[in-house]
């Protein structure tokens with residue numbers, strides 16, 4: 048999700064709900080990234096999460112869902128993404 052552009056939030060939410068309801072992805076581990084946190088935004092990521100009712104989505108989803116806030120440009124939060132990938136890969140071995 049683009050953390051710098053709340054106007055894309057509803058489209059991202061619809062895409063997310065589509066992915067989470069796909070039969071083939073019922074067993075998947077899901078990492079939701081709020082990218083571009085280096086850019087200024089009039090809404091905080093906490094406000095965006097609340098607006099799309101992300102806590103409810105996570106509570107109702109079959110999947111194990113993690114969220115992270117990152118800047119792909121500046122590298123912020125990418126160590127956590129790598130750690131999540133490694134842990135998830137290990138758990139699926």
Ligand SMILES: Nc1nc2c(ncn2[C@@H]2O[C@H](COP(=O)(O)OP(=O)(O)OP(=O)(O)O)[C@@H](O)[C@H]2O)c(=O)[nH]1
Pocket residue numbers: 049082083084085086117118119120121
């Ligand atoms: N400032 C900043 N720019 C980024 C970041 N990640 C990607 N971009 C830039 O955003 C532009 C679009 O890249 P993406 O977000 O990968 O592509 P996209 O999702 O198809 O495009 P948008 O929806 O317009 O963002 C490129 O110029 C990237 O360099 C980030 O964390 N911070």
